[in-house]
Amino acid sequence: MTLFRQIYTLLFVLFLLVVASLSYVQFTETQSFLTKQMESDLNNTSNSLGIMLVPDLEAGDIVGAETLINVIFEGGYYQQVKLTWLVDGKQQVWQNPMTIDGVPQWFIDLGLFKTIKRESTITSGWIQLARLEVTAHPGFGYHELWRTMTNAILVFSILFLIAIIFARIGLTWILKPLHEIAEHAKEVANRKFGPDMTVPKTVELKSVVLAFNSMSEQLKQIFNSLDEEVGELRKKNLVDQVSGLPNRQYMMGRLNSWLSEPKSGALMMAKFDWLEEVHSKYGYQVRDETIKLLSDKMKQHLDGVTGSVIARIAAYEFAFLITSSEHDQTSKYLQTLIRTINQEMSKAGCKPNEGFAIGIAERIGQMSVTDVLAQADNALQKAIQGNQVFHWFETNEKQLFTREQWREHLSAAITEGKFKFKWQPILLNDSNSILQRELYCQLEIHDKMVQAGQFMPYVELLSLGTLLDKCLIESLHSKQLLNRNFEPIAVNLTFQSMGDTEFHQWLNKFLRSSTLRERLCFDIPEAAVYSDPEACQALCAIIRDNGSHFGIDHFGRQFGSMSYLQNLRPSYVKLDQSFAYYDESEHSSELCRALINVAKGLDVEVIVTGVEEQEQLARFTPLKTNAYMGYISPPVDVD
Known part of the structure; x- marks a missing residue:
C-alpha cells in the first residue's frame, strides 16, 4: 500500500471514529433528555389531572371525569390512563395504540425507551376518592429521537464527505514532493539522471529532496566520469596522437571484426614518402601539422563517398578500410583519395602524383586477416616498384553472381521464405547455461549452400x-x-530497418499479435545508434513496450559517448569482436574494463563476442562480464 493510501486510510478511520463517537454521544444525550422530558411531563400531567378531577369525583360525576380525562388523553402523549374509583372499585381505562408515524418499526423494536408510568391517589382532605395511573406514550420520544439522529447523521455524512475530499486534495498537495521523490528515485534506479527536483517548503521533505538531488548529481558525475575515462583511454590506446586518426591496434581489431561479419569492401594501404620530404625541409613540427591537415581533409572528403575507417599505422603509412562497397564505389573512393592527397601535396610544395603509392585488395569470399593484409601489402609494393600511384591486387577468384543475379536470387528467397537457419548459443560465465541463441541465416542456390x-x-x-x-x-x-x-x-536487424517507419509499424503489429514476444531479442548495431539516434530510440520503445528485449551489437566500436545507454536502456550489450583480438597489454585491459563498467553501472548485461579459445575467455573473466559467444561454441543447424 502506498504512503498516500496509508495516511488517507488513517485519517479516514480517525474521522470515522470521531463521527461515531459524536453520534453516540448525541444519541445517548438525546435519549436521556427525551426520557427526562417525558418523565417531567408525566409528573406534571398526573398532578394536574389529579387536582382537576377532585370536584367531579366528590360529586360522583362520572361523565365529567371522563370528559376531563378525554381532553387530556386525546393529545396523544399518553399510552394509557387508568382511573379506579375507590368508593365502589369501578375502573375506567383509556388506551392509545402503539403506532408512531414516520419512524421505522425496527427502530421502535430496539426498545430504547422503557415504560414510564405514574400512579397517584386522589384525596379530598383525608378521604381517598380514586386511584389514577398514567402511562407515557413512547411515540414522542421515538419520533424526536429518530428526527434528531437522522438530521445528525445527514449533517455528519455531509461533513464526512467534505472532510475526506479535502483530505484527499490536501494529502495530494502535501505529498506531491514525496511522489516526485519516488518518481525521481525510479529514474535514478534506471540510471536516468534528469534535472534536479524543486525543493519543497516542508522542512522534512526539503532535506530529503536536497539529499536526492545531491545523490543524483553525484551518480551523474560518476557516469560522466566513466564515459570520459572511456574516451580518454580510447584516445590514449587507439588513436594516433599526431593525426587524430585510429592507430594500428584499432585497425587490426576492426579488420578482425570486419572479416568475421557478412560484409564486402576493400583494404587500401598507402605510403606517403612525400611527408619525409616535408620533414627534411621544414622540420617535424611542420610535418606533424601537415599530417594533421591531411588527415582532416581525408576524413572530410572520403566520408561522403562511403563508410570507411582511416588509420595511421606507421610514420608515413596509412590504411583505409572500406567496410561495405562494390568495385565501382571502391574506385570512386580511390580517386577521391588521390585527389585529396594531391591537393595537400601542392599546398606543401611537393609535386602531385609523386612520392606516394597505394595498394588495394578487395574482399572476395572467405578471407583471413593475414590474407587481406598480404594482398594489400603486395599491391602496395608493386605500386612502389612500378613507380605507380596505385595498384589493384589481382586475383583469379570471381564473384559468385552479378549484382542483378543476386537481386533475383535474394528477392525470390525473401518472397518464398527459402532461408535456412543456424543459431549460436550465448553462454553464461558462471554456469555455462544458455542465456540466448543468436540466429543466423543461409541460403541454398543451385544446390549450393551460400553463407550470410x-x-x-x-x-x-x-x-x-x-x-x-x-x-x-x-x-x-x-x-x-x-x-x-x-x-x-x-x-x-539491418541498418535499413532502423530508420524505416513502416517497418516500425509492422514490427509493433507483429509483436502485439505474438504470444511469445518475451522470447524475442533484437540486436541493434551501435553505428546505427550514432547515425540515427531518434529512429533507434523510437524502434527500441516499440520493442520494450511490447515486452520484447533488445541489445547493442558491436558495443565500443564507435568513437563516441556512451550516454546513449541512458536513453535507450538496452537489456544487454555485445562487446565488439575487436576487443577479443587486442593484445593483452595493460592499456587494452583498462579500456575493456572501463567500457564494461559503463554498461554494468547502468545495470546492462555485457556479452563478450569473438571468443575462439579458452585463453581469450580467461582474459575477460576478471572484468566481470556476464556471458560470452564465439566459435568456442560454434553455431549449429536448426532442424
Missing part, C-alpha cells in the same frame, strides 16, 4: 534489408522456432 557473409553485402547494396528482416522474423513464427527452447532468440 556472401549475400548480406548485396542485401545492403540492393536495399533489401527491411524485407529480409520481416522475412526472418515471420519465419521465427511460421517455423515455431520460439517454441523449441525456453531461451530467447536474438535477431540482428
Whole structure:
C-alpha cells in the first residue's frame, strides 16, 4: 500500500471514529433528555389531572371525569390512563395504540425507551376518592429521537464527505514532493539522471529532496566520469596522437571484426614518402601539422563517398578500410583519395602524383586477416616498384553472381521464405547455461549452400534489408522456432530497418499479435545508434513496450559517448569482436574494463563476442562480464 493510501486510510478511520463517537454521544444525550422530558411531563400531567378531577369525583360525576380525562388523553402523549374509583372499585381505562408515524418499526423494536408510568391517589382532605395511573406514550420520544439522529447523521455524512475530499486534495498537495521523490528515485534506479527536483517548503521533505538531488548529481558525475575515462583511454590506446586518426591496434581489431561479419569492401594501404620530404625541409613540427591537415581533409572528403575507417599505422603509412562497397564505389573512393592527397601535396610544395603509392585488395569470399593484409601489402609494393600511384591486387577468384543475379536470387528467397537457419548459443560465465541463441541465416542456390557473409553485402547494396528482416522474423513464427527452447532468440536487424517507419509499424503489429514476444531479442548495431539516434530510440520503445528485449551489437566500436545507454536502456550489450583480438597489454585491459563498467553501472548485461579459445575467455573473466559467444561454441543447424 502506498504512503498516500496509508495516511488517507488513517485519517479516514480517525474521522470515522470521531463521527461515531459524536453520534453516540448525541444519541445517548438525546435519549436521556427525551426520557427526562417525558418523565417531567408525566409528573406534571398526573398532578394536574389529579387536582382537576377532585370536584367531579366528590360529586360522583362520572361523565365529567371522563370528559376531563378525554381532553387530556386525546393529545396523544399518553399510552394509557387508568382511573379506579375507590368508593365502589369501578375502573375506567383509556388506551392509545402503539403506532408512531414516520419512524421505522425496527427502530421502535430496539426498545430504547422503557415504560414510564405514574400512579397517584386522589384525596379530598383525608378521604381517598380514586386511584389514577398514567402511562407515557413512547411515540414522542421515538419520533424526536429518530428526527434528531437522522438530521445528525445527514449533517455528519455531509461533513464526512467534505472532510475526506479535502483530505484527499490536501494529502495530494502535501505529498506531491514525496511522489516526485519516488518518481525521481525510479529514474535514478534506471540510471536516468534528469534535472534536479524543486525543493519543497516542508522542512522534512526539503532535506530529503536536497539529499536526492545531491545523490543524483553525484551518480551523474560518476557516469560522466566513466564515459570520459572511456574516451580518454580510447584516445590514449587507439588513436594516433599526431593525426587524430585510429592507430594500428584499432585497425587490426576492426579488420578482425570486419572479416568475421557478412560484409564486402576493400583494404587500401598507402605510403606517403612525400611527408619525409616535408620533414627534411621544414622540420617535424611542420610535418606533424601537415599530417594533421591531411588527415582532416581525408576524413572530410572520403566520408561522403562511403563508410570507411582511416588509420595511421606507421610514420608515413596509412590504411583505409572500406567496410561495405562494390568495385565501382571502391574506385570512386580511390580517386577521391588521390585527389585529396594531391591537393595537400601542392599546398606543401611537393609535386602531385609523386612520392606516394597505394595498394588495394578487395574482399572476395572467405578471407583471413593475414590474407587481406598480404594482398594489400603486395599491391602496395608493386605500386612502389612500378613507380605507380596505385595498384589493384589481382586475383583469379570471381564473384559468385552479378549484382542483378543476386537481386533475383535474394528477392525470390525473401518472397518464398527459402532461408535456412543456424543459431549460436550465448553462454553464461558462471554456469555455462544458455542465456540466448543468436540466429543466423543461409541460403541454398543451385544446390549450393551460400553463407550470410556472401549475400548480406548485396542485401545492403540492393536495399533489401527491411524485407529480409520481416522475412526472418515471420519465419521465427511460421517455423515455431520460439517454441523449441525456453531461451530467447536474438535477431540482428539491418541498418535499413532502423530508420524505416513502416517497418516500425509492422514490427509493433507483429509483436502485439505474438504470444511469445518475451522470447524475442533484437540486436541493434551501435553505428546505427550514432547515425540515427531518434529512429533507434523510437524502434527500441516499440520493442520494450511490447515486452520484447533488445541489445547493442558491436558495443565500443564507435568513437563516441556512451550516454546513449541512458536513453535507450538496452537489456544487454555485445562487446565488439575487436576487443577479443587486442593484445593483452595493460592499456587494452583498462579500456575493456572501463567500457564494461559503463554498461554494468547502468545495470546492462555485457556479452563478450569473438571468443575462439579458452585463453581469450580467461582474459575477460576478471572484468566481470556476464556471458560470452564465439566459435568456442560454434553455431549449429536448426532442424
